[in-house]
Amino acid sequence: MAEPPGDFCTDEGCAGDVVVEKYLAESKESASHVQLACRGPHCAFPVDGNELGVWNAGDPSRQLLVLSGHHQPITAVAFGNTADPLLICSASQDYVIKWSLDECREKVLQGSPPRGTIVGTLLGKVLYLRLSPDDRVAAVCAGNKVFMLDVETQSTLAELEGHQGPVTAAEFCSWQAHVIISVSEDRSFKVWDHRLGSLIYSSSVLAAPPLLSLFIDERSQQLVTGSAAGQLWIFSMVEGHHYRRVTHVDLRKTGESFFTRRVGSHLCSLLGDSQPPSASELEQGASTEVALPVLSLAPCDLSLILHPECASCLSPENTSCLWIGSSAGLFVFNLANFEFEAVLHYRDFRNLSIQVAGSCAMTNEAGSDKAFCVLASLFGNQIAVLEVSVSALGRAWQRPAPARPLSVLPSSCVLSTSPLYFRIIEEKSTKPVRQKQSAARGAVQDQPLVFHSRVRSSGYTAAPHATMFSPKTNIKNDCERSAKCRSSHRCKERPSQSPLPTQLSRRRAVAPAAVRCIQFSADGRRLACGLANHLSLVFDADLTGTPAVFSGHDGAVSAVSWSHDGKWLLSASQDGTLRVWSVRRTELALCLDKDVFPPAARCAQFYYLDAFILSSSGPEVRLLRHHVDTRRDELRSNVLSAAPSRYRQRSWCRAVCGLRMTGAAEVTGLSAVNEFYSYLVLAASRSRTLEVFDLNAGCSAAVIQGAHARPVHQICQNKGSSFTTQQPQVYNLFATMAIGDGIRLWDLRTLRCERRFEGHPSRCYPCGMAFSPCGRYVACGAEDRHVRAAVGPRPTGRSHGCALGGESVLRFSTGRCLETRTAVVF
Numbered sequence: 001m002a003e004p005p006g007d008f009c010t011d012e013g014c015a016g017d018v019v020v021e022k023y024l025a026e027s028k029e030s031a032s033h034v035q036l037a038c039r040g041p042h043c044a045f046p047v048d049g050n051e052l053g054v055w056n057a058g059d060p061s062r063q064l065l066v067l068s069g070h071h072q073p074i075t076a077v078a079f080g081n082t083a084d085p086l087l088i089c090s091a092s093q094d095y096v097i098k099w100s101l102d103e104c105r106e107k108v109l110q111g112s113p114p115r116g117t118i119v120g121t122l123l124g125k126v127l128y129l130r131l132s133p134d135d136r137v138a139a140v141c142a143g144n145k146v147f148m149l150d151v152e153t154q155s156t157l158a159e160l161e162g163h164q165g166p167v168t169a170a171e172f173c174s175w176q177a178h179v180i181i182s183v184s185e186d187r188s189f190k191v192w193d194h195r196l197g198s199l200i201y202s203s204s205v206l207a208a209p210p211l212l213s214l215f216i217d218e219r220s221q222q223l224v225t226g227s228a229a230g231q232l233w234i235f236s237m238v239e240g241h242h243y244r245r246v247t248h249v250d251l252r253k254t255g256e257s258f259f260t261r262r263v264g265s266h267l268c269s270l271l272g273d274s275q276p277p278s279a280s281e282l283e284q285g286a287s288t289e290v291a292l293p294v295l296s297l298a299p300c301d302l303s304l305i306l307h308p309e310c311a312s313c314l315s316p317e318n319t320s321c322l323w324i325g326s327s328a329g330l331f332v333f334n335l336a337n338f339e340f341e342a343v344l345h346y347r348d349f350r351n352l353s354i355q356v357a358g359s360c361a362m363t364n365e366a367g368s369d370k371a372f373c374v375l376a377s378l379f380g381n382q383i384a385v386l387e388v389s390v391s392a393l394g395r396a397w398q399r400p401a402p403a404r405p406l407s408v409l410p411s412s413c414v415l416s417t418s419p420l421y422f423r424i425i426e427e428k429s430t431k432p433v434r435q436k437q438s439a440a441r442g443a444v445q446d447q448p449l450v451f452h453s454r455v456r457s458s459g460y461t462a463a464p465h466a467t468m469f470s471p472k473t474n475i476k477n478d479c480e481r482s483a484k485c486r487s488s489h490r491c492k493e494r495p496s497q498s499p500l501p502t503q504l505s506r507r508r509a510v511a512p513a514a515v516r517c518i519q520f521s522a523d524g525r526r527l528a529c530g531l532a533n534h535l536s537l538v539f540d541a542d543l544t545g546t547p548a549v550f551s552g553h554d555g556a557v558s559a560v561s562w563s564h565d566g567k568w569l570l571s572a573s574q575d576g577t578l579r580v581w582s583v584r585r586t587e588l589a590l591c592l593d594k595d596v597f598p599p600a601a602r603c604a605q606f607y608y609l610d611a612f613i614l615s616s617s618g619p620e621v622r623l624l625r626h627h628v629d630t631r632r633d634e635l636r637s638n639v640l641s642a643a644p645s646r647y648r649q650r651s652w653c654r655a656v657c658g659l660r661m662t663g664a665a666e667v668t669g670l671s672a673v674n675e676f677y678s679y680l681v682l683a684a685s686r687s688r689t690l691e692v693f694d695l696n697a698g699c700s701a702a703v704i705q706g707a708h709a710r711p712v713h714q715i716c717q718n719k720g721s722s723f724t725t726q727q728p729q730v731y732n733l734f735a736t737m738a739i740g741d742g743i744r745l746w747d748l749r750t751l752r753c754e755r756r757f758e759g760h761p762s763r764c765y766p767c768g769m770a771f772s773p774c775g776r777y778v779a780c781g782a783e784d785r786h787v788r789a790a791v792g793p794r795p796t797g798r799s800h801g802c803a804l805g806g807e808s809v810l811r812f813s814t815g816r817c818l819e820t821r822t823a824v825v826f
Helices: 012-018 103-111 251-271 281-288 388-395 423-443 475-488 635-637 728-732
Strands: 019-026 037-038 042-047 051-056 064-066 076-079 085-093 093-101 117-121 124-132 136-143 146-151 155-161 167-172 179-184 190-194 198-202 210-216 220-229 233-236 244-248 295-301 321-326 327-332 339-345 355-364 370-377 382-389 515-520 524-530 535-540 546-551 556-560 570-572 578-582 587-592 601-607 610-618 620-627 651-658 665-674 680-685 692-696 697-703 714-715 734-739 743-747 752-757 770-771 775-780 786-791 808-811
Touching: 012 382, 012 388, 019 042, 037 076, 037 370, 037 515, 042 076, 042 370, 051 085, 064 103, 076 124, 076 136, 076 535, 085 124, 093 103, 093 136, 117 136, 117 146, 124 167, 136 167, 146 167, 146 179, 146 210, 179 210, 210 808, 220 295, 244 251, 251 339, 295 355, 321 355, 339 388, 355 786, 382 388, 515 556, 524 556, 535 556, 535 570, 570 601, 578 610, 610 651, 610 665, 620 665, 620 808, 680 714, 714 770, 728 734, 734 770, 743 775
Parallel strands: 037 355, 167 210, 665 714
Antiparallel strands: 019 382, 037 042, 042 051, 051 064, 076 085, 085 093, 093 117, 124 136, 136 146, 146 155, 167 179, 179 190, 190 198, 210 220, 220 233, 233 244, 295 321, 321 327, 327 339, 355 370, 370 382, 515 524, 524 535, 535 546, 556 570, 570 578, 578 587, 601 610, 610 620, 620 651, 665 680, 680 692, 692 697, 714 734, 734 743, 743 752, 770 775, 775 786, 786 808
């Protein structure tokens, strides 16, 4: 990986701010591939093979405590979980010995040799050792068995057999005292009931490399395991999920993405207006030839890594973070968004004696800024203890803040130089003229055709003599029907804590073709659908009655958008045209051909309370000013020209401005708020870049490189609803979706991916997603014809993950109506 930015200089002053080598020991035998241990300031490691060394990093004045009792080389060390007394266990092929640390120090001060208690004998080569939360049971991984030993009575409680290879790690479940999980070189994990000695669950083979490490997170109830090839698998341990896989992470690819976003943003801030480096150059600089085996996993305090502004956007009780110890360095991994928060490579610091580690152990007490790490050299006999400043490490990799604070809600008036200022000037100058013209036009229409006093009137203003074609005028029934409709569609506020719908209330087959997009109107009364057979349909919200059909496109309808007042419907098609329809008359009001605005538009929507149309055209985001007029002039068509002008559109549209994406890549997704005045527009390009445009300033406000592993096909903002209220901060959250890369939840204030949701199959087709009106859930479609909903932002303005830390919490079937191209809308 390329040189890190800023604070990561390798002179003694800057390096000491991040990491300090507190202790270095030389051993007669190599401690590589030996389980080391850390707890608080205490670090334990084998010395000269068969002796156990304990060093207190919090009090360097104390000498190294050496515990003798083994005749064979020590292969595993583990601390207890209770502080009083603090226990430590060591294991070799001959003995498993329990030591009380306080008693051993007292013995040394009295001048007598410390003694431990033998818990087990002749179990074989022990690769891993772990004590239960109450320190009464020890799990010893020897060969392909897990021995459960009673620490107090020194007896064997159970022998867990079932793995086909050596067991490399085992962990107790803190909220289920009888459950223990083990991983093995057979590339699987197994869940045991160690009290009964029975197998609860056995996984399939995860990958080719063996599994080396294991961690159970109580906060999110997730199981994390790492392999020798730098792969992480995360599984859900929530009751009823049956150890469903949440996600799979490749540390190398995650590191490249981390370097692209953090270092690329840092370089762009240093370059100012200069041309930023391309994504290929950044990924080339981020590549490394060092393998990244996951040697150890330990909890980390996320609040110390993040900047206070970033930490305020999260909910600490639902966010977990891990230290990942590898042979090349230490990584801080966020279990909410499955990304790195900080990286520490040993080779970046010349003051460190060990550059490649064979064994690693980490500890980071909650609320403490100091993290301790004990390393054993892979190619030598050195053992080092490192002290890492967590806050300094976080500051070194902190993403630079935007030049201007970003918010969907406007905080200032429209500038006179803004493209949006055009609308205000036009309204002030044209509104009185339009009123006069309409008044004069209405006065002319009310007079007879002939005005001469000697010529008899043609009778246009007289009452008709025939009643054959007079309409039915049942005023009483019409009034009753309209009152009934108004009462049935009366707006009622939706409680913010209302549950999600889980039952299918109505299903209707719309057409043989697939539904490509759907959208509710602002009042929630109508639902617009775009079909693959070139049609657009508008249903009532309850899917009853005959839908209104809008035909005219020559390609599949890719996007539909309602105007805020509900009178107009905008549709974009693969034929490259944009069409504005009159919903009341079910007719075309405005057509924008690809010949008018080349290249063809891919995305389109109404913007700024229907004052503009936003569209994408190749690598450009265009702001269009439009005017829709469906009136007809019959006299002009009969007198002035042979071609009737009633077929000519009186509506017009012209381009106001165009903003190009960084890198000139094609726009694949576009989103802006139309429910209220907002200056920000979000766009995604084929180069996997997210860009925020500020139309008040008429420029690009922020760029996020490498937002997804694949191009983003949909951007969904939390736009709220007229039926519920939300905190202002929640409107700054938006979600992005890419094929095969799940859903990511972003915050505009920090430009960070705060949450990541996976678990829905979306490998080939672009599926849709939507925020709930209350802003608490995100729903997405999937290729298996199911809709999945995950917990999104809290109503308090802070986002938080679901109980699974990113997996769906609700799934219900949608039948076969939407086929595989699925769209979701609330």
